[in-house]
Amino acid sequence: MTAAPEAAPGAGPPAAAPSLLSINNIEVIYDEVILVLRGLSLEVPKGQIVALLGSNGAGKSTTLKAASGLLPSEQGEVTSGSISFAGEDITKMDAPERVKRGLSLCMEGRHVFPHLTVSDNLLAGGYTKAKEAGETLDFVYEFFPKLADMRARTAGFLSGGEQQMLAIGRALMSQPTLLMLDEPSLGLAPLLVEEIFATIAKLNADTGLTVLVIEQNARTALSVAHHGYIMEQGRIMLEDEADALADNPDVKEFYLGVGGDAGKRSYRDVKHYRRRKRWL
Template structure:
């Protein structure tokens, strides 16, 4: 899998396909779960970072927003952002201004305790905290998880704006394929730990299998058991 500089890439797949494991491999978090990269390598900005520890990867320019947001609930919004800049040795006024410009709601509630924010506000804070590290590559794990449709649309709007206005490279892992492909330039389909399909967002949007299994745009009508077995076999793209 390749992530071109300045582009948004979507990694799609069902539960258990290996999407979060892929992100943990890239961000260096696999060892914390007694995992390891047993084959292949991870290249970033021309360097092999396969054996680099997670903290060093952050300093190199990788930033991950984990699934479930994981804000520091007992700290204020502003203090959460301060923590995001720890790897760089501290934040500047410019860093805070950038986050508050893209997420005005955070600016209005900078003194509020993060644990009392709504799910959408916590997701904005998680992304803002990641931006404080000034990443070259921002990785988002299920940013739409648990959010209402209007909030999902708002979050993906922020992602698109960050990419278009700052050139930030983004890798977004999502089950909401429709939303992800609306903002992505390129996409990959992951099944049982393997990349089984890739293409531009437009190509994936028009692919019959992607429509059937990820966009809910397959043929109308009820399917009998034999048809379902046929679709499951076809989904493997083998």
């Protein structure tokens, strides 16, 4: 990729990348009573990888479902706030229209079609770009050579890592400008996790693809991300550049498992101290 030109003396810092996805102070309720997201806001700049981190139940998957338009299928709805993509308000837009505009979600748990071949799984993901499916298939096979080698195999017989590659490849078949990934490391061995995230980083570096990834594996996610957010109980509690988050002592202690003296204190006490000191 071409290096960015240096700023002229006295010109100030370079302008920030424009946001491709903007989630603005949204609340999400399930079954008309269960409040999950509580005034959540985040920005995903064009051409960057953004990591959304947090524990189970923090609301990470709900955030992606809100952005992708899948909430109605689970009796959920955005009750306030707004979501915009490429400058267009998509808060009330249905999921297929969002796909056509360039959003693609790779859901947690892979969800491949087990009785179809690898090739047919990929083609199913490209239904909105059917005329260009052959070219896009070649693109996917370039980034996932293993899929090319097993294109005729039945997806249900693939390993977990191979199915995850297939699920990401299928999401790429719609030629997204924003790829959203829900826990891509779930259930995978460490070496496979490294391979998956290396491919995500390469996609971003080589094509400029914007990525929003939610993860519990904070160390790996922050190693490839440009910016990061940390969620707790439906709210963003902390955000910063990825390198700064990785160096933050609280993040190290609670999400990376290093630093601090957590062994001398209970988790409850440390968590209370952490919130009082930094996030409240």
